[in-house]
Amino acid sequence: MSLLDTGIAIAFSLIVFVLGVSFARSGSNVKSFFAAGGAVPWWISGLSLFMSFFSVGTFVVWGAIAYNTGLVAVIIQATMSIAGFVVGFFIAPRWNRTKALTAAQFIAERLGIKTQKFYTLVFLLISIFGSGAFLYPVGKMLEVTAGIPLSVSISLLGMLIIIYTAVGGLWAVLVTDVLQFVVLTAAVLIVVPLAFIEVGGVSQFINVAPANFFALTNAEYDGFFLAAFGFYNMVFIGGSWAYVQRYTSVKNAGEARKVGILFGALYLIAPLIWMLPPMIYRVINPDLDAAGAEGAYMLVSQLVVPDGLMGLILVAMVFATASSVNTTLNIAAGVFTNDVYKAVKANVSDREAMRVARLATVIFGCICIWVALSVADMGGIVEVVFSLAAITGVALFLPPVWAMFSKVQTGKSVVTVTILSLTVNGVFKFVTPVIWDFSLSRSPEMMVGVLVPILLLSLFEISGRMRVGESQQYQQYMAQWSTKHPRQSQREVADSASANVFARKVIGIGILAVAILLLALGLQASQGSWIIILMAVITGAASLLVFPGKLSRSALSKVLSV
Template sequence: MCIAGLIIGFFIAPKWQKTKVITAAEFITKRLGYKTQKIYTYLFLMISIFTTGAFLYPVAKIVEVSTGIPIYTSIIFLGVMILIYTAVGGLWAVIVTDVLQFVVLTAAVLIVVPLAFDKIGGVDNFIEKAPENFFNLTNDEYTPMFMIAFGLYNLFFIAGNWAYIQRYTSVATPKDAKKVGWLFGGLYAVSPIIWMLPPMIYRILNPQLDGLADEGAYLLMCKEVLPVGMLGLMLGGMIFATSSSVNTTLNISAGVLTNDIFKHFKPNSSDQTLIKVARISTVILGVITIIVALLVPLFGGIVEVVMSLAALTGGAMFLPPLWALFSKNQTGKSVLIVTLVSLIINAFFKFISPELLGVQLDRASEMGMGVGIPIVLLSIFELYFKINPTENIQYIDYQNKMEVNSERVEDTSISENKKGIRVIGVGIAATGLLILILAIFAKTGVMLVGIMGLVVLFLGGAVILKNLK
């Protein structure tokens, strides 16, 4: 994911920003035609329902582990809460929530790691008591071939997922879009080490944890070492961190339904009507998401669901339109063929071949096929178009539309941006103040919590001051 973020920052994010589209569906319409966009939209909405359901489940798992509230009750309550504030606040609500939870979790996780090491007697003790092969980079399930395939999947997913594309297209300039990708890559260069250490340490503390119970390992470690107040703050941060994936997808899905389906049939609709349609769409999609999340345990748990979705849909859905962003040759017909054929083949080997042929792919083969088939098919089409060159009317029309867009005066929405940044600054400062107050009541790690509170408070103040200037 780190490598993917850096590649996207250099080459792909600025390319998306230059299209001047609002959504990925709008790009597909302009580049590949409305019929192609319509089919992709239906596929995207169907898949996104399963994706958001998969993201909602771990949020509820956090609540279950920390409070004892049953998983199904947590799913329903959290799902309703998320769909309400996403429907009311739109993209700004999603962005502000993302920034604040990032600050909260960064502060909390930097406190958890040293306290967790102290709990088991230090780093040396951690290494000494670790199970055999615990630090191996690969194993029988996650092989080197899987790592390569999963790396390609992440490149396609982060560069071509409709929710991520919105982050590249909603900024003002190509340079800003590059920063989005680079920030993603930079954070993933360090954050996995910090995030993975507490549950790894808990593996030493409680080696009996297994099955679906190990999904709660991180929070169980937090419960062991964090002061009570910080644990509550951590819990809130984790809930909104994981739910940000839900609300982002809900937001983009509602945007697609509104801008790319409803508006196509009702082009003269007022802004008020479009907002109403977007909110109704968010509620409907949110309800379906809750239902899917309730079914996750029946599908084998969150890891199985996420990995299966990645292998089945990642390369098939996201690579063909992304390829068309750079290729002059691909047409709506060619990318649709690649997507549909890839989905059919992947689904056959996932659901049918184990029963019909007795052939079941392992994790590496499943992921390799998921990213490999669309690459091969798109390469074949590219070679065919080069051997049989014809004038691509779709691409010519797209180029003409791009020229019109480049002449359009940009609305930078400075006042709205300043308001959003002010909200973020106040939220960060309030979080820092809250951490400082919690340090007073903490029985362990008082100095660590206090220093972190001061750092966060200073950061919030800096954001507010810069915005005032």
């Protein structure tokens, strides 16, 4: 990277850090720290959900698939849009109506403390190891592009995430997610037209593309895989504890519905925009091997963007992955504080709970850094944990989601389903290839991971309805629900409203800072300057739209009238 790229990357990193720690005083109690007061604007929560789904894998793994297979990569990701709409209309509102602070709290109230302990242990192990594994490729990217030693880049990024997540809580996570969305969107919308110019236009790209490059499916990713992958994502988006937090932190079920719908709408459009750069690079340079294809996104960006913008794109990708890590840290600390620590110690004050929450964030963050630094030595273990998480999302997250809609499921039934499903998936993934030299291809593997828990839950559902109609656990849950979830006090409502206004101001300032960076880059760019300046103007207008009050609306009107 050039000196200007490095300067831009440092400047954006400082913007993210300052915005995150600006919420140091917003976390006065556990609800404000982990649920942002329970009245987050739906569009902030929706954009955060969208960004939390991103990682370096979006650009590396999916970029490689797009380079090699073309439109298939877009179609696979479009199934996430359908999943988002299903979650928005059915699952997200139901989560909000539980009035639980975390998914673990709902599991404890609906399915019992023992069930909660089981799922909490599994969740914490997989999420912390998974977040550590996310940090490693980010560190590797910084090492390759910026020349920063791997251990230093992992440690610095990890500490940066820990500080602003521990200080600012969920608000810090949400606001930085929105800013990352703006930067990544602006960057990709700049890269796409510049890449088309490089290849000779849209028609030239279509004419020169390889055969079947625009096919909707192929032998590896067939219709059965798409159906199973779509259902998997529906369960993952609707049941992953980190994402559940986005539905429970808005003020009512209607707002939660909008969160899911916004996610679905964005994934209806975003995959084509995100995947176009590596697809275009296939025409520019068709000779990349498998390893080289993983760098297609960075290669096309380096080829077409002017000096300085590469630094912004790189740091945006880095913080997109950081979004997954800080989301996990916040919810993991929330589960530990709200559902483990408070269960062990009674009558915990708000001040003590906040100390525990911030300490838990730091400890879990340090574990993530340790895992990332140890990947080279314990890569086999991390790969097993990561592979297991990837193929067992339905086994882990579907049973509690099912229990929200069922009157007969019990703690015993959902734990049994999870254990049996994990066992079946684990046998096909790790045992049969070694003992019998038999392994499932991608589509059957996904189908098994989806169908086994569905079949088992259906059997328990039918059996329960035939025997009892309503389980005793369900009756107890309904009887105690109103006493455990009183209405918000007037002070809590006022605090939430104040926090929302402050958050919009912070987001507006952050977006305006990004617009200024883009404008400066556009004015000195030797190529594509008009595209960059246009994105700077659009980004600046967005900052005025976000900023609360009459002043922003008046300023926006003047801009539009020019």
